[in-house]
Amino acid sequence: MFEAYGPQHWWPGDSPFEIIMGAILTQNTNWTNVEKAISNLKEAGLLNPRGLNHIDKDQLAELIRPSGYFNIKAKRLKAFMAFLFRHFKGDLDAMFSLNLTEIRKALLEVKGIGPETADSILLYAGNYPAFVVDAYTKRIFSRLAILHEEHTYHQIQDYFMAHLEEDVQLYNEYHALIVRHGKEHCKTKPLCKECPLLDIPCPMGQGM
DNA sequence: GACCAGGCACATC
């Protein structure tokens, strides 16, 4: 994929804080819609911890409206801000001074941050070696008969991390390339019946 | 007009 597409320069964002906001806003949402929401926040001068911590939740919802699910996402952004200020006084560097295991566990306790969002934050905002698994990862690699759609997030993550060097830049590029390829070639949800690789047994075992 | 997009929490059985 790298030979075909080249470097993807992920995550698209100017600062770790912007990357974190984008990670929450892009949940089940087209990135172009997220860009509009981020643009609104930028214009309002709110794309920084202090600004987002102070804004009213309903006003925030209005600004991020284009990203969809705007009420629930406003709540999730505010939940992260509460977490950031409660534990780290609003200082991202302080948050990223924790080790991978500590910070991942803490992030997952924030309502609205699940495994993919947590790992996106860790990898792309914090430069931790956390492999990100998303819908495209499942779709593409299940079509290649390398894994099943039914495998859990962590089973899939473990599979990739067990077979790849622990390398932040590799994880960064790999996930970005998966998304790039998925957007261009794997847009439909139903399994590709024509895929010649479907007969290959799943190396992770059956019945999961 | 239907379908989809870089998930997640929560209710119900």
Next chain:
DNA sequence: GATGTGCATGGT
């Protein structure tokens, strides 16, 4: 534990 549902905009 598994299965189902709400959340919502904008592009194809």
